Amino acid sequence: MRYFIIAGEASGDLHGANLMRAIKKYDPQAVFRYLGGDQMASVAEGLAMHYRDTAFMGLDVIWHLGKIIKKINFCKKEILAFQPDRVILIDYPGFNMRIAKFLHTNGIKVYYYIAPKAWAWKKKRVYDLQKYVHHLYVIFPFEVEFFRQYGISVSYFGNPLVDAIHHFQQQKTDRNTFLSQYHLPDKPIIALVPGSRRSEIERILPEMIRATEKFSDSHQIIITGAPAIEPKLYEKILGHRQIPVIFNATYQILSHSRAAVVTSGTATLETALIGCPQVVVFKTGWFTYLVGRPIVRIRFFSLVNIIAGKEVVKELLQFQLPERIAAELDRLLHDQEYVNQMATEYCLITHQLGTSGVAERIAHHLIVVGR
Known part of the structure; x- marks a missing residue:
């Protein structure tokens, strides 16, 4: 046919x-x-x-x-x-x-x-x-x-993401191979997942970068590059900062990360299915935010929390993002009980998706x- x-x-x-x-x-x-x-x-x-x-x-x-x-x-x-x-x-x-x-x-x-x-x-x-x-x-x-x-x-x-993650798990590389492949130091990794559209990357990635500045000495920050976005956009946003942008390896990056900052969307559920602790962020234009806020009828905006029906991951929207992201990252990196509870909820979500x-x-x- x-x-x-x-x-x-x-x-x-x-x-x-x-x-x-x-x-x-x-x-x-x-x-x-x-x-x-x-x-x-x-x-x-x-x-x-x-x-x-x-x-x-x-x-x-x-x-x-x-x-x-x-x-x-x-x-x-x-x-x-x-x-x-x-x-x-x-x-x-x-x-x-x-x-x-x-x-x-x-x-x-x-x-x-x-x-x-x-x-x-x-x-x-x-x-x-x-x-x-x-x-x-x-x-x-x-x-x-x-x-x-x-x-x-x-x-x-x-859910089709179950297929995607299952396929990835079958060919996942170990940590040492991953670090060697991308010439990375042996530090704990924080992944920045700023989305796949130009407009959301331009709005959200600068906030993510500012939020992770305090962690840059002790952790390796990595940006996941969207396949349809040209590298020049990331270079423009980064300026003089030496943060690697790695394309076509989002699942690998998340699987080896201690924590991730993720733009709301499909990637939040992917991050959960891989098992990486995360904080979810979103920022839109002012007009879109003011118009959209009264008509959105749900408690949560991340797929992880929507499926769970409760707050599993912290959602940060629109305002004072760098400070709030940094505070949540601190908790993800240092509060093991909090991370363990998140992992338990991730397992329950995975079970729901078949x-x-x-x-x-x-x-x-x-x-x-x-x-």
Whole structure:
């Protein structure tokens, strides 16, 4: 069969690549066309557009609206020309919900993988999913009941990060090999994970760097580089500071770190599944913050705490971030009882997310069952 897939950011590229591998197991003759990234391109030919050209958030969407509309129109034309048997939209709701409406209008079934977080904000998207999506694959167990009450056809086969972490654990390098590979000193590591989008990196990474200055003598600070971001951006932010930026090794870095400062998003859950103690931070533009604050309906903003239903990791938002990050890092590095409790909660979260083989289960349903 012919599969058109849209994954508009780094996490979607990862899950799209794993899903494509699984599809090929059930359908060896599969032909793909996709908006994605390097990981999907490593699985099969068919890249129509790289996600780095579409990764905008907050007010950036307004400033780049003309460009985004052009990309949406490009995808519409590509889909019609490709004549797919399956269209799979992965996360990225601001873009993909517009595509879903177009596909529904043209009589093309939509399979949506990783649902918009309508249970947290923009609840009206539930009604768009109801109208435009043939089947929804969710990645958190509590989402099934939420979407099903609106009459949406929905399945939960586990969380795809379980697959990603399982694959990583099978090829993880030991600490000495890691330090040697990147020419690092034998010091405890603090990982800075500033996100995958340019705008969030520009806002949050400077705060992270200032927060870790007091630890730089006793610890090795490492920044995880986002695959679609050019090194020059990090160099500009770092200035004269000698902090290594390592690309395509986030899981390795986290697995060897004593603590991590993580921008809110998928990376917080990845950090938990790997087992690294963390503090979660987020900072957006002032206007976005003022507009968004009244409409967000959840107690927590990190996936770790949302899944646990309580505070497992400290969340720091918007204000006085360097001082607050530094204080929490102190606790993560020196309060072993606190870290042990976090590790226990991490185990409970991992259990909730199911076993590996998520992509294979979704692929089987997509091809064989969910017609």
